[in-house]
Amino acid sequence: MTTAVPDAFRALILSQQDGTVQASLRDDLPTSELPEGDVLVAVEASSLNYKDGLAVLGRPGVVRSYPMVPGIDLAGTVLESSDERHQQGERVLVTGWGMGERHWGGYAELARVPADWLIRIPERFSARDAMAVGTAGLTAMLCVMALEERGLTPGAGEVVVTGAAGGVGSVAVALLAARGYTVVASTGRAQEQDYLRRLGAHTVIGREELLARRPLERERWAGAVDSVGGDVLAGVLASLRYGASATACGLARSSELPTSVLPFILRGASLLGIDSVMCPAEKRQEAWHRLAGELPGVLLQEGVTEQPLSEVPRLAREILEGRVRGRTVILPR
Numbered sequence: 001m002t003t004a005v006p007d008a009f010r011a012l013i014l015s016q017q018d019g020t021v022q023a024s025l026r027d028d029l030p031t032s033e034l035p036e037g038d039v040l041v042a043v044e045a046s047s048l049n050y051k052d053g054l055a056v057l058g059r060p061g062v063v064r065s066y067p068m069v070p071g072i073d074l075a076g077t078v079l080e081s082s083d084e085r086h087q088q089g090e091r092v093l094v095t096g097w098g099m100g101e102r103h104w105g106g107y108a109e110l111a112r113v114p115a116d117w118l119i120r121i122p123e124r125f126s127a128r129d130a131m132a133v134g135t136a137g138l139t140a141m142l143c144v145m146a147l148e149e150r151g152l153t154p155g156a157g158e159v160v161v162t163g164a165a166g167g168v169g170s171v172a173v174a175l176l177a178a179r180g181y182t183v184v185a186s187t188g189r190a191q192e193q194d195y196l197r198r199l200g201a202h203t204v205i206g207r208e209e210l211l212a213r214r215p216l217e218r219e220r221w222a223g224a225v226d227s228v229g230g231d232v233l234a235g236v237l238a239s240l241r242y243g244a245s246a247t248a249c250g251l252a253r254s255s256e257l258p259t260s261v262l263p264f265i266l267r268g269a270s271l272l273g274i275d276s277v278m279c280p281a282e283k284r285q286e287a288w289h290r291l292a293g294e295l296p297g298v299l300l301q302e303g304v305t306e307q308p309l310s311e312v313p314r315l316a317r318e319i320l321e322g323r324v325r326g327r328t329v330i331l332p333r
């Protein structure tokens, strides 16, 4: 059975005039204006990430050309495919690859993308669940995989997660706790303490507790997942145990890293960089396979809010101000 492709679709679209970026919701974007690609997807859900907040508010460095449909994630069903690997009716997701930056993204009812970007939605997840995970969840899993590749095992000691009540942080807390790690969640929001415990955090600490007074502090962390950068990451590095590693994936606090080489040369500590955008397809497949098997249900229930496309401009401000808890799924209607 073939499904008719609509002539027009609903989308949030960013345009730039006199250096100012405007976001507007359109119900009548012609389907013919979609970018080139092998696969047309009927989008059922997208998600809100820190980078989407930057794009929608027109912060420099994210969107490379205008007009742009933002949304770095999407999940839905294949409507048309000219690539034999994907068939009409297949449930698929896309994260990263420059979508919502250089290529029209997921804040829309339709998207056309290269076939190489698609991942089959794991059986366990609905489109909504896949977007509850999204780029943030993929990144959290890439962090866990990187730490384990460096030898981290449950029982090694405390693993700290910074920005714990945010998207990457929440998924990291839930994943690590489900694998049996002793998770210390660091947050600037004391009111999220109960939430973080329900996700599995053993201990919840304030952000300031991580700040270092000296280049090397008492050895505490067996591992670390950092999504905030700045002096918080510097403090984490100063307290890594001998031979331990920290993953760096974000800059919600700062892109600066005011540290010294001492943790690296005196304690053999490692700083592991994590990128989800250009992450190779094979590694993504592995990460999604593990997410389907390991992500505890509590994250999908407790850590997720659903919002319509029309709320994205407001939510963009909230996520940049660090006021969004866990993950937000964006529905096109």
Ligand code: NDP
Residues within 6 Å of the ligand: 048, 049, 050, 051, 135, 136, 139, 162, 163, 164, 165, 166, 167, 168, 169, 186, 187, 188, 189, 207, 227, 228, 232, 248, 249, 250, 251, 252, 253, 274, 275, 276, 277, 319, 320, 321, 322, 323, 324, 326
């Ligand atoms: P969120 O806004 O959901 O989470 C960020 C969290 O960081 C906040 O919830 C808050 O947590 C904490 N935070 C915010 N402001 C500050 C501050 N000034 N100082 C210290 N902590 C702060 O964003 P995401 O989870 O979507 O993304 C987090 C970061 O990771 C972003 O920088 C994003 O760009 C990056 N990222 C990178 C990826 C990659 O591929 N490398 C992929 C995905 C995200 P709390 O209130 O608990 O302290």
